Amino acid sequence: KQEVTQIPAALSVPEGENLVLNCSFTDSAIYNLQWFRQDPGKGLTSLLLIQSSQREQTSGRLNASLDKSSGRSTLYIAASQPGDSATYLCAVRAGGFKTIFGAGTRLFVKA
Amino acid sequence: GAGVSQSPRYKVAKRGQDVALRCDPISGHVSLFWYQQALGQGPEFLTYFQNEAQLDKSGLPSDRFFAERPEGSVSTLKIQRTQQEDSAVYLCASSLESQVAQPQHFGDGTRLSIL
Numbered sequence: 001k002q003e004v005t006q007i008p009a010a011l012s013v014p015e016g017e018n019l020v021l022n023c024s025f026t027d028s029a030i031y032n033l034q035w036f037r038q039d040p041g042k043g044l045t046s047l048l049l050i051q052s053s054q055r056e057q058t059s060g061r062l063n064a065s066l067d068k069s070s071g072r073s074t075l076y077i078a079a080s081q082p083g084d085s086a087t088y089l090c091a092v093r094a095g096g097f098k099t100i101f102g103a104g105t106r107l108f109v110k111a
Numbered sequence: 112g113a114g115v116s117q118s119p120r121y122k123v124a125k126r127g128q129d130v131a132l133r134c135d136p137i138s139g140h141v142s143l144f145w146y147q148q149a150l151g152q153g154p155e156f157l158t159y160f161q162n163e164a165q166l167d168k169s170g171l172p173s174d175r176f177f178a179e180r181p182e183g184s185v186s187t188l189k190i191q192r193t194q195q196e197d198s199a200v201y202l203c204a205s206s207l208e209s210q211v212a213q214p215q216h217f218g219d220g221t222r223l224s225i226l
Contacts, residue, residue, distance in 0.1 A: 004153070034214060043115070043202055043217035044154070089153050097167040099144070099215065101153030 002027045002094050006102035013080055014110050021075040021105045023090035028068045035064050035075050036089045038104070044089065048075070080109045113137065115218035117203050123224045124193050132188045132221045136205030143186050144215060145178055146202040154202050160186060190223075198225045 003026045013019055023033070032051050036044040048057040048064040050073070056065040063076040073090055087104040094100065116135040124130050136143050141162055146154035147170075156170040162183035171178070175193075180186040190197055200222050204215040 036217075041219070043117075043219045044204075044215075046214040046216065049214045091153070096169075097142075097144075097159035098156045098170070100156070103151070103153050 002030075002092060002100045004090060004092055004100050004102040006088075006090060006105050008105060009103070010106040010108075012108045012110065015080060015082060017080050017109075019077050019080055019107075021077070021088050021090075021107070023073040023075070023102055025071045025073075025092050025100075027094060028071050029094060030068065031093045033064075033066055033073050034091050034093070034099075035062075035073075036091065038087045038089060047088075077107075080107075082109050082111045085109050115203055115205055115216055117201075117218035117221050119221060120219065121222050121224075123226065125226050126193060126195060128193055129189065129191045130193055130223065132190075132201050132223070134186045134188070134203030134205075134218060136184065136186070136203070137207075137216055138184075139207070140205035140216075141183075141208050142206040142213070142215075143180060144204040144206075145186070145188050146204065147172075148200040148202055148220070150199075157188070157201075193223075193225045195225050198223055 005024045007022045034049045035047040050066040061078040066073045089104045091099045091101040118133045143160040145157040148154040158178045159167040160180040175191045177189045200220040202220045204217045206213040
């Protein structure tokens with residue numbers, strides 16, 4: 001059974017700091033991995049989607065890497081800003097149509 | 112708007128009542144997903160539609176939960192004889208095609224509270 005774990009559960013950093021969020025999954029047979037952002041009371045916003053054949057994706061200050069063999073992904077946020085404060089979720093698409101989510105990392109960037 | 116729209120945003124019901132939650136996906140999107148999100152947790156998969164066909168309903172927690180998408184666009188999630196453990200945020204997502212390469216676009220959800 002696929003399980004997705006995110007570490008840390010919560011993180012507080014000063015503005016301007018570079019940071020790394022971690023995601024691990026138990027079954028390496030995935031189609032893709034997606035990172036989302038969720039603001040309080042809102043739905044999820046897709047940040048980056050990495051196909052199983054890819055190693056990383058970049059968008060602006062965000063970079064996500066994928067190591068299927070070790071069951072790990074990292075989301076790197078450069079030069080963090082208060083507006084980055086949110087919950088970050090990773091999700092894997094494995095067999096069938098299910099997407100399995102982690103519980104998220106709650107990020108707070110202090111001004 | 113161009114995004115996924117869900118209604119109502121908030122729903123309060125008494126235990127035992129039936130509720131219906133609506134999802135309007137992005138126009139032209141083939142795939143539609145329903146998720147249940149408990150407080151402080153990630154979303155949990157409920158069911159998946161490809162056009163009007165419900166191809167996976169393995170995540171529905173009981174036979175009190177029923178979903179439909181009769182014309183391949185708008186979808187409704189119905190919960191019969193609601194119980195307190197049904198209280199959660201229900202999220203709908205759509206994607207352009209059925210291939211796994213497409214990202215999912217989420218609505219803001221319906222927050223359901225069962226008293």
